[in-house]
Every structure is written in structure tokens, then in C-alpha cells.
Amino acid sequence: MATKRDYYEVLGVPKTASVDDIKKAYRKLAKECHPDLHPNDKDAEARFKELNEANEVLSDPEKRARYDQFGMDGPQNPFGGAGGAGGFDFSGFGGVGDIFDQLFGGGGMNSQARRNAPRAGEDLQYELKISFEEAANGCEKSFEFYRDETCEVCGGTGAKPGTQPKTCPTCKGAGQVRMQGGFMVVTRPCTTCGGTGKIVTDKCQTCGGTGIKRVRRTAKVKIPAGIDNGQSVVLHGQGGPGVNGGPAGDLYIFVSVKPHKLFKRNGTTLLLDMPISFTQAALGADIDVPTLNGTVKYHIPEGTQSETEFRIKGQGLPRVGSTLKGDLLVHVKVEVPKRLNEKQKEILRQFESQTTGREYEGSKTFLDKVKSLFG
Ligand SMILES: [Zn+2]
Numbered sequence: 001m002a003t004k005r006d007y008y009e010v011l012g013v014p015k016t017a018s019v020d021d022i023k024k025a026y027r028k029l030a031k032e033c034h035p036d037l038h039p040n041d042k043d044a045e046a047r048f049k050e051l052n053e054a055n056e057v058l059s060d061p062e063k064r065a066r067y068d069q070f071g072m073d074g075p076q077n078p079f080g081g082a083g084g085a086g087g088f089d090f091s092g093f094g095g096v097g098d099i100f101d102q103l104f105g106g107g108g109m110n111s112q113a114r115r116n117a118p119r120a121g122e123d124l125q126y127e128l129k130i131s132f133e134e135a136a137n138g139c140e141k142s143f144e145f146y147r148d149e150t151c152e153v154c155g156g157t158g159a160k161p162g163t164q165p166k167t168c169p170t171c172k173g174a175g176q177v178r179m180q181g182g183f184m185v186v187t188r189p190c191t192t193c194g195g196t197g198k199i200v201t202d203k204c205q206t207c208g209g210t211g212i213k214r215v216r217r218t219a220k221v222k223i224p225a226g227i228d229n230g231q232s233v234v235l236h237g238q239g240g241p242g243v244n245g246g247p248a249g250d251l252y253i254f255v256s257v258k259p260h261k262l263f264k265r266n267g268t269t270l271l272l273d274m275p276i277s278f279t280q281a282a283l284g285a286d287i288d289v290p291t292l293n294g295t296v297k298y299h300i301p302e303g304t305q306s307e308t309e310f311r312i313k314g315q316g317l318p319r320v321g322s323t324l325k326g327d328l329l330v331h332v333k334v335e336v337p338k339r340l341n342e343k344q345k346e347i348l349r350q351f352e353s354q355t356t357g358r359e360y361e362g363s364k365t366f367l368d369k370v371k372s373l374f375g
């Protein structure tokens with residue numbers, strides 16, 4: 001197994017870093033080594049993966065505590081293999097004591113103790129459809145989405161206004177009960193209160209006692225110029241509500257860019273297939289090339305062959321965060337005319353009778369090769 005770097009080292013944060021510090025460090029580094037910015041760079045890809053792994057562990061209080069206690073080779077899964085039979089995930093165990101707790105009825109002592117600690121809210125995702133031009137030029141969009149929020153009627157307690165949740169009589173508010181099992185004391189979450197230490201007798205009618213309400217919200221987001229399909233913009237603090245006074249989660253807006261009628265793109269390069277007539281190709285011509293902002297004149301030289309590519313500087317797309325634009329790559333296809341009338345055909349026959357063979361480089365080379373083969 002390859003040696004892994006310490007997760008704190010990967011994120012460049014001290015062991016005492018707060019959830020916010022970790023999130024901040026992760027976002028900054030993820031931006032720097034995002035694979036979209038480093039196409040075909042295996043190192044950047046590996047760093048990005050390492051970063052995500054570190055973030056996944058350190059931003060989750062339970063996983064982080066386990067990592068702090070046991071390190072990289074800790075009992076992520078004491079029974080080997082990822083997850084368990086029938087979808088039971090052993091990775092939820094914090095240690096041997098927890099295994100006993102689990103066997104005695106779900107929820108470990110450590111996870112119980114942490115359940116009352118402040119936790120960041122859930123991160124949400126939203127898919128935003130934008131046009132090709134909006135992606136190229138940037139835009140500001142409003143959209144509606146649903147998220148869970150703390151019920152304002154009961155302030156998140158779940159209790160009917162005017163009433164208070166009562167302290168659980170079974171666990172006296174601790175959320176867990178201790179059991180003497182021979183030489184061992186095991187702790188399990190209190191089943192009376194579900195581990196919260198409190199019991200709501202008169203439920204809040206707005207949220208049904210959950211303390212949480214699903215709310216429809218409108219958000220406005222600025223999409224930076226140059227964003228590509230599948231990339232995201234984050235709105236901090238617009239995700240789910242924090243738990244026990246923790247910060248709200250983030251809202252990730254993933255853009256889905258609609259295809260364009262004429263253009264495609266490859267990173268910052270704008271791609272265009274453009275037909276030209278065979279006379280334009282033979283004689284050369286000034287053509288009007290469409291771009292994302294009107295047309296530009298471009299001179300194609302005489303004798304242009306089909307499938308030739310021309311690069312028009314600075315008519316592509318910007319990289320996110322930069323004003324420098326890529327190029328427009330025009331791929332010309334020479335179109336052979338169809339449905340000629342008799343007069344047009346006669347002109348072409350006359351033209352053909354005037355050719356000496358010098359005019360067709362490819363055919364000449366080809367015929368020379370044939371001759372050399374058959375004498
Ligand atoms: Zn409520």
C-alpha cells in the first residue's frame with residue numbers, strides 16, 4: 001500500500017483547525033489543482049484526489065475523531081472490506097467500545113458524545129441550465145430551490161411555542177445510559193429520547209416536532225465567464241442549517257451548458273465547422289466568420305484544401321477568472337457544387353480542358369507513384 005500523506009498536511013492546516021478552517025483550506029486548494037485547470041496532468045489529478053479524501057475525513061466530525069485517534073490505518077472497518085453485508089456499514093464504528101455499543105442497540109458512545117457538538121449543515125447541490133453564450137460571457141441568474149431550515153416557530157426545539165422540551169427521565173438528559181456488563185461498562189444511546197436527552201411532549205405543529213422546515217428559497221448567483229459544463233459555483237452558507245449552533249452548509253451550483261447551434265468548445269478554444277465553396281477554395285476569398293460576438297473577416301488563401309483549419313486569435317472563450325481568451329478554430333470543408341445547369345457544366349468542362357496537371361498537386365503525386373509501380 002502506498003504511503004499516504006497526513007490529511008492535515010495535505011490540507012495545510014493544524015490539528016486544531018476548525019471545521020471552517022478546513023473547509024476554507026479545502027476550497028482554496030481544490031480550486032488550484034482542479035483537473036479542469038490541469039487537463040492531462042496526472043500529478044494534479046492525484047493531488048485533487050488526495051485533497052478530496054482528506055477533506056472528506058476531516059470535515060466529518062466522526063471520521064475526523066476516528067482519524068485523530070487511530071490515524072490512517074485506524075479501524076475504518078474493523079472487519080475488513082468496505083462496507084458490510086447487506087449494506088451495513090461498519091465504518092460507523094469508532095472503536096472496540098463502539099462495537100459493543102452497536103451490538104447493544106445502535107449509536108456509539110463517542111458518536112453520542114459528538115451528537116451534541118456543533119456541526120456544519122448539509123451541503124446542497126443545484127443544477128443550473130445556462131446557454132452556451134451565458135457560459136462564455138458570464139451571467140447572473142436567479143433560481144429557486146428547496147432547503148431545510150430551522151423551524152422559526154419553535155426555534156428548532158420541536159416543542160410547541162410556550163412549552164419546553166422536558167429532560168429525559170431515563171437518561172437524565174445525558175442522551176446515553178451506562179450498563180454494567182461483567183468486567184465491562186458499556187454505554188448505549190438512550191432509547192427513550194433517541195439520544196437527544198430531551199423529550200418533546202407538545203409537538204410544534206408547524207414542523208411536527210422535527211424542528212426543521214422545508215422551505216422554498218430564491219438565490220442569485222454570478223456565473224463567471226468561461227465556465228464549462230459540469231463546473232460549479234459555491235454559495236457559502238446557503239446549504240442546510242447547522243446543528244447545535246454549527247455553521248450552515250454550502251450550496252453548490254453545477255452548471256449544465258446547453259449545446260450551441262454552430263459552436264462547440266474544447267476548454268477555451270471555440271470550434272467551428274464552416275463550409276466554403278470550391279471556387280472560394282480555389283481562388284481564395286474574404287469570408288465572414290461568425291464568432292460569439294458578431295462576425296469577423298478572414299482571408300482564406302487561394303488553393304485552400306478541404307479540412308484545413310484556421311486559427312483566429314482571441315475569439316475563443318476566457319478561462320474562469322481571467323480576461324484572456326482562447327482562439328477560434330475554423331475547420332473549413334470545401335463543398336462541391338451539385339445541380340449545375342448546362343451552362344455551368346460547359347464552363348467547368350472548358351476549365352478542365354485547360355488544366356495541365358500542375359493544378360492538382362495531390363493527383364500529380366498520386367499518378368507519379370502509380371507510374372513508378374507499373375512503369
Ligand atoms: Zn417547529
Ligand SMILES: [Zn+2]
Nearest residue numbers: 168171190193
Ligand atoms: Zn434519554
